[in-house]
Amino acid sequence: MKLKFYHNSSDPIVVSKSISQIGNDVNGTLRGPCSVREPVIVIEKFTGFNVANCNYMYCDEFDRYYYITDIVALNNDLYEIHGKVDVLKTFASGIRSNSAIVSRQQKEYSLYLPDNFYKSYANPNFEIKRFPKGFSGHYYILTVASS
Amino acid sequence: MKILKVPAYIYQNNVQKGPYQVTFLQDNAIVEKYKSYTTETVIQRWEDLTDNSISQKVNSYLGFNLMNNLYPIYIGLDQNGVMGNWELDFINFANLDVKTVTGLTRTDRTQGFPNTNVKLLNDCESVQGSGCGYRQIDENHTVLRDYIYSVLSSSYRVLVDGVYNYAEISITVWPEDIFNSEGVYDSTKIPVEFTITAGFNRSGANFTSVSSITLRVHYHATDNNSLVNQWQPAFNLANSQSSTNDTENPFPEDNEPNGGDGTQGDPNTIDPTPVPDLPDIDTTNFVTIYNPTASALDSLASFLWSNLFDVNTFKKVYGNPMDTIISLAVLPCVPSSMGTKHIKFGNVDSEVTSSYCSKQFAEVECGGVTIKKIVGGFTDYTPYVKISLFLPYIGFVHLDTDDVMSGTISVTYHVDCISGDLVAFVSHNEKGVLYSYNGNCLCNIPVTQGNYAGALKNYYQQIAGVIPATVQGAASGGAAGAAMGAFSSAYNAGVNISLNTKPTYQRSGSMSGAAGIMGVQRPFIVIERPNISVPKNLAHYAGQMCNKTMSLNDCKGLTICEAVHLDGIANATSEELREIETLLKNGVIL
Numbered sequence: 001m002k003l004k005f006y007h008n009s010s011d012p013i014v015v016s017k018s019i020s021q022i023g024n025d026v027n028g029t030l031r032g033p034c035s036v037r038e039p040v041i042v043i044e045k046f047t048g049f050n051v052a053n054c055n056y057m058y059c060d061e062f063d064r065y066y067y068i069t070d071i072v073a074l075n076n077d078l079y080e081i082h083g084k085v086d087v088l089k090t091f092a093s094g095i096r097s098n099s100a101i102v103s104r105q106q107k108e109y110s111l112y113l114p115d116n117f118y119k120s121y122a123n124p125n126f127e128i129k130r131f132p133k134g135f136s137g138h139y140y141i142l143t144v145a146s147s
Numbered sequence: 148m149k150i151l152k153v154p155a156y157i158y159q160n161n162v163q164k165g166p167y168q169v170t171f172l173q174d175n176a177i178v179e180k181y182k183s184y185t186t187e188t189v190i191q192r193w194e195d196l197t198d199n200s201i202s203q204k205v206n207s208y209l210g211f212n213l214m215n216n217l218y219p220i221y222i223g224l225d226q227n228g229v230m231g232n233w234e235l236d237f238i239n240f241a242n243l244d245v246k247t248v249t250g251l252t253r254t255d256r257t258q259g260f261p262n263t264n265v266k267l268l269n270d271c272e273s274v275q276g277s278g279c280g281y282r283q284i285d286e287n288h289t290v291l292r293d294y295i296y297s298v299l300s301s302s303y304r305v306l307v308d309g310v311y312n313y314a315e316i317s318i319t320v321w322p323e324d325i326f327n328s329e330g331v332y333d334s335t336k337i338p339v340e341f342t343i344t345a346g347f348n349r350s351g352a353n354f355t356s357v358s359s360i361t362l363r364v365h366y367h368a369t370d371n372n373s374l375v376n377q378w379q380p381a382f383n384l385a386n387s388q389s390s391t392n393d394t395e396n397p398f399p400e401d402n403e404p405n406g407g408d409g410t411q412g413d414p415n416t417i418d419p420t421p422v423p424d425l426p427d428i429d430t431t432n433f434v435t436i437y438n439p440t441a442s443a444l445d446s447l448a449s450f451l452w453s454n455l456f457d458v459n460t461f462k463k464v465y466g467n468p469m470d471t472i473i474s475l476a477v478l479p480c481v482p483s484s485m486g487t488k489h490i491k492f493g494n495v496d497s498e499v500t501s502s503y504c505s506k507q508f509a510e511v512e513c514g515g516v517t518i519k520k521i522v523g524g525f526t527d528y529t530p531y532v533k534i535s536l537f538l539p540y541i542g543f544v545h546l547d548t549d550d551v552m553s554g555t556i557s558v559t560y561h562v563d564c565i566s567g568d569l570v571a572f573v574s575h576n577e578k579g580v581l582y583s584y585n586g587n588c589l590c591n592i593p594v595t596q597g598n599y600a601g602a603l604k605n606y607y608q609q610i611a612g613v614i615p616a617t618v619q620g621a622a623s624g625g626a627a628g629a630a631m632g633a634f635s636s637a638y639n640a641g642v643n644i645s646l647n648t649k650p651t652y653q654r655s656g657s658m659s660g661a662a663g664i665m666g667v668q669r670p671f672i673v674i675e676r677p678n679i680s681v682p683k684n685l686a687h688y689a690g691q692m693c694n695k696t697m698s699l700n701d702c703k704g705l706t707i708c709e710a711v712h713l714d715g716i717a718n719a720t721s722e723e724l725r726e727i728e729t730l731l732k733n734g735v736i737l
Contacts, residue, residue, distance in 0.1 A: 014736040037722060063718065087723045088735060094716030095727060096700040096737070101711070104690030104734070105697075106704025111524030113692035117685055118526060121678035131558060132514030134669025135479035135539055140444060140592075141564055142437040142501070143473040146491035 001061035003028045003041065003081075005049070008056035012067070015088045015095065019056055023049035028059075028081070036062050037085045038069075045077050057083060065089040419579025422559045422572045425508045434473060436564055437490055438481050439501035447490055450497040473565070477590040477664060479539075480562050482506040509564055513670050515557035515576070526679050527552055533675040538571045540663035541586040546573070546672075550581050558670045562588060590661040690734065699737060707734040 003026045010017035026048075028041040039059065043051070055068050066083030074080050088095065102108070439447065471492040482504040490497045518534065520527040527548075534546040538558065546556070555576040562569040567589020573582040685691065690705045699706065708731040713724050 011736065013730065013734060016737075037720065085723065087719065087727045088730060091716050091719050091723070091727060094719070095713075095731070096698075097715050098711060098713055099696055099698050100708040100731060102693045102695055102697045102702060102706055103709040104705070104707040105693035105695075105702055106686045106690050106706070106736075108695065108697065108702065109686065109691035109693045111522065111691070113694055114525045115692045117682065117689055119680040120526075120531070121680055123678055125676045125678055127674040127676065129516040129672050129674070131516055131670040131672075133511075134513050134667075135511055135560075135588075136668065138477050138479055138664065139481040140437075140439050140441070140475065141478045141481065142439055142444070142447075142475050142490070143565055144435055144437065144490065144492055145433060145471040145473060146435050146493055 001028050001030070001041070001059055002026070003043065004058040004060075005051060005054040006056040006058070007054060008067070012086075013088070015092050017056070017065075017086070017089050022054050036064065039066065039083050041081045041083065042074065043079050043081060045079060051079055051081070056086075057081065059083075063090070417578055419575075419577065421579055422557075422574055423561075425506075425510050425561055428507055434565075435491070436482070436504045436507065437501040438484060438504060439490065439499075443490075443499055443501045444475075446499040447497055447501075450499055451492075472594050474589075475592045475594050476567065477592060478562070478564055478567065479588050479664065479668060480509045480511050480560075480564075482509040482564055504564065507563060507565055509562045511560040511562065513558040513560070515555040516672055517555045518551055518553065518672070518674060520553050521676060522679070526677055531677045535673040535675075536573065537667065537671050537673070538573075538584060538586070539666060539668050539670060540569060540588040541571055541584045543673075544573075544582065544584055546582065550578070551575055554578070556672065586663070588663050590664045699731075702737045704736060705734055706731070706737050708732050 005022050005026060006019040007022055008017050008019045010019070026043055028043040031040070031042050034040060039062065041059070052071060056065065057068055058065050065086040067086055068081060069084050070082035072080040072082070483506065484502040485505040487500050487502045490499045490501050525531070529548045532548045532552065534548050534551060535543050536546055536556070536558075537543050557574050557576070559572045559574070560569050561572070567587045569586050569588050571584045571586070572580050573584075574580045682688070687705065690707055694709075699708075711728055711731050713719075713727060716724065716727070719727065
């Protein structure tokens, strides 16, 4: 199977990861049963680049992107690459074609929805406003029984 | 009334966006006759729009595949029967079994295709697989290509003006009786009323057959020359009773049984109650309300104890000259004067001149203050902002922030100049009178040891027929009783206030009577706002509250989903689907 090795500089929760391929495509071999989600692939040591600098790969056989979780040197000639599928990158287009009830969003939001991330300092702000007018002066009022 | 909603969302360049929602209220006759009718229109700007991505966009918005082989799909070709490459791409992408209808004119295509096997719709059933269309226009809005891909009139359009791309989805569910018994569409049966619903080109639309239309518009554009701005005049709003409203998503969404079957009217209907007019009651001939000056009072006192006062004459009516004095008091206001005349005790003329009043009630207008939102968010409302209002002769009262925020609050007093009872009306510039409080502003001046309250009580019983609480208290307990009467009213009002608002500290006691005279004479308002702490770049790290159903393709940046049903990810294992769902609920960056 053909493998592409990358350096991934994006957070794991990023769907469209920023990856840059390192070296050329590499042929790998499956040794025994292999999970498509967490494959272990053996590759021959090669001189094109240092695989230890890679943290991400793509396997065309499985059509999936993988985080490289571990690299084990079996001997002087073989590396064992442990991968874990990156479902976000692999199924990015399928994910984007779905709709969801979005509770929090970076760009699309309403400040009129109460948010527990907002905290209040102990010292409040005060605004005091006087009304333009009110009672003015005092008047004697004499009420007498007479016409 | 039944609301037929035509929500539309316009996403503008420069990240500015403005949901654009139109709500139609149709009269019962139309709705009852054509129950299966509904229309939704969405206008949305999408990045990187290509022909092949159209169906993805549409499906994403609708939540189901707009184009599928469950329903016949016809391609309308022009008179030459030519199908363009982009049309072929479109068909191939969706892998559709497509039939073609040739020789159609544009009118045919925009009004739908005859002889299609259209699914008959049940009441309130939504459309599926209706179709879509495509239109491209240049910066001068000249149609470059126009293509309707449709079963009936449902359409999807992309408008390109060189800078912006806008897409319009129009989905129309037609009433059952425009189809014949074989399910064949009969254009002659389209009711005239439905001409208003053919998408968003509404110039010349006929609104006259609709009893009322509420058009809600949210629109924020950074580019005044944008295509959307130019569309706005296309809405014929004449006689539409249009109004703006901030409700983007009127709740509930539908009026199906099992709840949500309310009238779906505008929940912000306000019929404001104005401050009432003063009671238009003249003083009776039994009493006269004088407004003497201090010197006039001195002269009057001299008269009462001089030889000029003929006791024998006076006793024909009263046993004691002081019996005629109902009250002598100080008030902070006075009814308008009717002129001057001699002060009389019964039929005895003191020959002391004083101005007098023809009305018993006076009004004091205190003006208004505006309460502004600081943030423009939930922290501007209850329970974060507390608002207290000091009312002279009443004391502090608490206002519900939700009632008064972002409005002008006015205070108007109505005062009874005989008893001193007053009512303060607190009104909002849009909502009218929201609060009214009672108090007393009478500061009595002792004249004799006689019980003046008894005279007051007699006056009200014989003349007015009503005994104010203040007078009742005075009648039973003199001045102290009067004070208690006033205090009791204020206390009861205070109890009601404290039960209906969250606990807070009392800023004053009762300010009635003499205490009020010595107190602050002008209302003022105290607004206590929270000192909010918001982490920098909160939206980037944690997002902000959204609570909307959205296409994930339209979400940019951090997105945390409350609920999602993943469809159309064919290659993923069930474990991977579960992981995707978990990640979406924990937050991903799109």
